[in-house]
Amino acid sequence: TTVPTLVASVLPADFADLGGQVKEIEKAGVDRIQWDVMDGRFVPNITFGPDVIAACRGHVQMGFEAHLMVDNPDPMLPRWVEAGCGIVIVHAESTGHLHRTLGAVRELGARAGVALNPATPLAAVEDVLEMVDLLLIMTVNPGFGGQAYIASMEPKIARARAEIERRGLDIELEVDGGIGAGTIGGAATAGANVFCAGSSLFTGPGTMAERTSALRAAAA
Numbered sequence: 738t739t740v741p742t743l744v745a746s747v748l749p750a751d752f753a754d755l756g757g758q759v760k761e762i763e764k765a766g767v768d769r770i771q772w773d774v775m776d777g778r779f780v781p782n783i784t785f786g787p788d789v790i791a792a793c794r795g796h797v798q799m800g801f802e803a804h805l806m807v808d809n810p811d812p813m814l815p816r817w818v819e820a821g822c823g824i825v826i827v828h829a830e831s832t833g834h835l836h837r838t839l840g841a842v843r844e845l846g847a848r849a850g851v852a853l854n855p856a857t858p859l860a861a862v863e864d865v866l867e868m869v870d871l872l873l874i875m876t877v878n879p880g881f882g883g884q885a886y887i888a889s890m891e892p893k894i895a896r897a898r899a900e901i902e903r904r905g906l907d908i909e910l911e912v913d914g915g916i917g918a919g920t921i922g923g924a925a926t927a928g929a930n931v932f933c934a935g936s937s938l939f940t941g942p943g944t945m946a947e948r949t950s951a952l953r954a955a956a957a
């Protein structure tokens with residue numbers, strides 16, 4: 738079995754001290770940071786733009802992924818890569834030209850990810866699966882941290898895992914939303930190998946490092 742990858746969502750971080758927070762996340766042994774980019778249109782919340790990500794880039798070595806919860810992501814694709822994101826994740830629901838958008842991300846030298854909201858079927862990406870490096874299955878409706886995990890997504894995760902294996906593709910299968918000690922096992926059993934966690938990393942008993950290793954253990 739593959740070693741689980743743990744990704745920290747910065748949404749619950751102290752936005753008044755993002756430089757310090759990303760250093761803490763790196764020190765805690767998290768593998769990657771997810772920047773939850775929200776435009777107030779695709780989701781009912783607004784977070785940050787590429788300049789905020791760029792400001793944090795130099796503080797840590799760890800990888801950055803941009804999770805673009807924005808309408809029409811194409812015009813700003815280069816900005817996320819320039820800001821230091823090695824992975825750019827677009828929502829299948831956010832562009833009418835997903836094939837072109839994924840190609841554009843790879844053209845920029847980044848790894849291409851595609852995210853699916855809970856109601857969006859896997860069929861939405863079956864014709865572009867060869868163009869993605871990461872498939873993100875949302876286990877909450879995007880926009881806010883601290884929401885409850887939608888367990889009914891597990892069959893979808895399992896179908897995605899089966900399709901990836903059937904085609905022999907090298908795709909990271911990531912889940913995001915409500916991931917914590919009590920839910921990560923179900924997501925892992927269903928077939929996810931990358932786990933994005935916000936509130937369960939930033940809050941709870943012990944240190945962030947202890948919470949990180951507890952999550953990793955629960956996913957294995």
Ligand code: DX5
Nearest residue numbers: 746879880882883915935936
């Ligand atoms: C939701 C974000 C998630 C969320 C995860 O719109 O994309 O990354 O912040 O936070 P938790 O782990 O608290 O659900």
